[in-house]
Amino acid sequence: MGKSLGIIHFEDDTLMFTWYQNTADVMHDILRPTIENYRDIPYEESECTCGKDESVQMGTDYGGGYWWEGRACRHCLRVTKGHMPIEAVVEWDGYPEWWPEKYRW
């Protein structure tokens, strides 16, 4: 199973981090506010319960980078919609403007 970096971008420029499962093409749904040890974020049976999820953009560095739109909750630290880029209305190749330069390769 391949884990690539996943970054979630909120509209106020807050970034959150997780891993992207690059063989199944699915963003892991548990977020952290820092990038450290992002590959170790475990599976958990939980979800957003506050109803305050927001429109976000999310992307991965896999395959030279691609990104798409979905929803996530910064309070519950969860992706709530759009885990799979194939479900997105639009998907873009490369890195978005908000993707930190130091995490491009």
Ligand SMILES: [Zn+2]
């Ligand atoms: Zn929530």
